Amino acid sequence: MTSTALSIQNLTIAIGRPLVHGISLDLERGRVQGLAGESGSGKTLTSLAVLGLLPRKAQTSGSIRLGDEELLGMPRRALNRVRGNRIAMVFQDPSSSLHPQLTVGKQLTDHMRVHLGLKGKAAAARAVELLERVQVPRAAESLGRYPHQFSGGQRQRIAIACALACDPEVLLADEPTTALDVTVQAGILQLLRDLAVERELAVLLVTHDLGVMSAIADDVAVMKDGRIVERADRATLFADPQHEYTRTLLAALPGSRLASQNEGGTVGEDSVGEDTDD
Template sequence: MVFQDPSASLHPQLPVGRQLTDHMRVHLGLKGAAARERAVELLQTVQVPNPAEALKRYPHQFSGGQRQRIAIACALACDPEVLLADEPTTALDVTVQAGILKLLRDLAIERNLAVLLVTHDLGVMSAIADTVAVMKDGRIVELADRETLFRAPQHEYTRMLLAALPGSRIDESPEEAADE
């Protein structure tokens, strides 16, 4: 799982290398040089500069985007089939946000990884999602592929969300939207 705020999910008093290798020691049985080598590979995968040196540094010594990349590396440490990302770009500026979204998309493709992205930001969702589940009051009210959802939303709540987007033209019925 990748949480919204990597500062809260990374231990401030432990070097990044320790945090990455702890997962591998407990769950994969890797120790010493093997765990360290895998940690360097993971940091390379998520594009953290100077990964071998980064292992010795503490979370506060990285930017917000780099901390989020480290949190993603921790989540990938045991080769999961599903990565749950809870608002992973909320606290990041637009440029860094785009980089993190591209990274998540690339990881999904390269590792055949299912990414379950939880977000209220439809722009973020549209950049990464293949399939979208719209929830209201804790229940899924619409499930569709991204293009269908934007082109012809079926549920009134989905239409309201899309109509709230800047520059939206979702003020006609789904049938009218589909005709365009």
């Protein structure tokens, strides 16, 4: 039985003009909720609103609840205790989300020091465990290396490890595989799927690519012009889309993408340690 980790209700966002129009979405533990739509549909704004990362001039209303806590309008200091701790985010480009002048070990252990109070050997040991879990080769050795010394696929695995450092309840993944080639992309998607199940993470997967959704999402919501126009479990939505916009998105998928859909939702693994997307 699933339970709601994060509940978005009647969320509106305006930045000069209305951009998101009263959407509602529940994220369940152990499940991947897909949020799909073209650029400008409002899907990324929705994910940024969860962490309070919208521009200062943004006006919002509605509710974003993490358990019993209301996040929308939460003071910044209180929100800082939530970010990276109870809710974490993986961005599209790991080259920009990882600091180029800090070692991987430093970036991983900083999260633990701030939120968990872990230092020294305890933090380093946990960092190694995290890198091993996301299948970064030679994990202990990797702590002393810098992001540019890894391939794109490995950098995204490191970014996921950073996001998991404090055992969050919710993981937001905003176009996490767009910058990767297809083979490496498949391994990252499988990793996110596995982590959702084994850690009972509530995952929000934001992407324009319904082919990605077909691989790992349990449920899919489709956004257009700031509104959710259709939502269903993955199998139902792909087999019998009801909204014309959803049908248009599906029709744009290459045949090979549609063929990748399968009942179990598994995708092929990338060659760990041999990413060649750089």
